[in-house]
Amino acid sequence: MIASLAHYDPLEKVEEVGPFEHDDPGHRADPTLPNLLATATNVVELSPHCGSELQGVQLTDLSNEGLDELALFTAQRGCVVLREQKYLGIGFEEQKRIASYFGPLHKHGWMPHPQNGPVEFVIVYDSREDLRIRKSWARKSPIQFHVDQSPESQPPGMTFFCMLESPQGSGGDTIISNMHQAFMRLSPSFRKRLEGLNAIHTTANPIMREIRDNGNLAVLRRPITKSIHPVVTVHPVTGQKALFVNSSYTQSIVGWDEEESDYMLKFLFDHINRGQDFACRVRYEPGTIVLWDQRITQHSQTLDYAPGDRRHAFRLTPLANKPIPSLVEDDDGECAKDEGRVLLSLC
Ligand SMILES: [Fe+2]
Numbered sequence: 001m002i003a004s005l006a007h008y009d010p011l012e013k014v015e016e017v018g019p020f021e022h023d024d025p026g027h028r029a030d031p032t033l034p035n036l037l038a039t040a041t042n043v044v045e046l047s048p049h050c051g052s053e054l055q056g057v058q059l060t061d062l063s064n065e066g067l068d069e070l071a072l073f074t075a076q077r078g079c080v081v082l083r084e085q086k087y088l089g090i091g092f093e094e095q096k097r098i099a100s101y102f103g104p105l106h107k108h109g110w111m112p113h114p115q116n117g118p119v120e121f122v123i124v125y126d127s128r129e130d131l132r133i134r135k136s137w138a139r140k141s142p143i144q145f146h147v148d149q150s151p152e153s154q155p156p157g158m159t160f161f162c163m164l165e166s167p168q169g170s171g172g173d174t175i176i177s178n179m180h181q182a183f184m185r186l187s188p189s190f191r192k193r194l195e196g197l198n199a200i201h202t203t204a205n206p207i208m209r210e211i212r213d214n215g216n217l218a219v220l221r222r223p224i225t226k227s228i229h230p231v232v233t234v235h236p237v238t239g240q241k242a243l244f245v246n247s248s249y250t251q252s253i254v255g256w257d258e259e260e261s262d263y264m265l266k267f268l269f270d271h272i273n274r275g276q277d278f279a280c281r282v283r284y285e286p287g288t289i290v291l292w293d294q295r296i297t298q299h300s301q302t303l304d305y306a307p308g309d310r311r312h313a314f315r316l317t318p319l320a321n322k323p324i325p326s327l328v329e330d331d332d333g334e335c336a337k338d339e340g341r342v343l344l345s346l347c
Pocket residue numbers: 146147148299
């Protein structure tokens with residue numbers, strides 16, 4: 001576990017992964033999931049719209065067919081929880097090999113990696129000896145729903161979050177929310193207005209916070225990353241539409257005045273924050289792995305445990321497809337039907 005302590009090197013640089021062809025493993029999956037569920041003793045839904053816990057399944061025992069099915073199941077359920085996983089003890093190279101089955105691994109611009117460990121690992125280490133996480137959220141709500149690294153031109157898909165040590169008792173859960181549901185909860189005519197729009201995503205704000213908090217010791221491995229992505233995207237495997245703007249990285253809507261863009265983004269971020277009925281909350285213990293598909297979910301940390309309590313985890317973040325825009329469809333009468341329902345309810 002010591003090998004996984006956070007390492008901060010202000011002089012270190014990394015290269016971005018660069019463009020690549022993404023062939024999503026979920027396309028190859030048998031939809032009845034025979035390989036994934038071969039040893040499963042129980043499948044527990046964490047909430048109706050997001051999250052399932054698979055009991056009796058070891059990630060390290062899955063064949064390629066099992067991993068394909070895991071990709072599909074994660075895309076369908078948003079997130080999958082696996083507990084007491086041997087994966088945490090198999091060493092950096094094997095951990096990387098399994099995670100990179102889903103795509104080339106992202107290299108983070110400012111978060112720490114392990115001491116003498118690969119740059120593809122992101123270490124989350126909150127403890128009495130290392131208060132950088134506490135410091136970075138000192139003047140901002142720690143509840144921020146986001147897609148990890150959405151400013152990448154090919155943002156992450158399947159993501160591995162692996163807990164080594166969690167606070168005694170409770171605390172430090174992750175809240176994961178279904179962005180297909182977030183989109184579908186909007187009125188039909190409102191949804192059609194969002195389709196076809198694009199938004200700017202940038203790492204500028206977190207990089208500024210890193211400099212503000214750590215001065216000469218700030219870790220700045222890569223320049224600011226910026227991309228334009230559709231506001232509504234389509235999952236390449238399930239075909240589900242999802243809201244793809246987030247409060248950590250989305251800066252503005254392309255072509256709109258600043259006031260219009262700020263107003264719309266604030267509404268959408270509030271809408272996502274209120275979505276307790278399409279989210280789930282995952283509690284950790286050492287050995288828990290949570291996999292989430294960033295193309296259909298957003299997530300937020302909770303920082304509800306006592307300052308100084310130790311929470312120690314690592315993340316591996318395979319990159320995936322260039323976000324697919326949701327096409328602006330002809331009005332099929334859905335909007336009028338919706339308005340008609342409102343008129344009837346007024347009678
Ligand atoms: Fe995150």
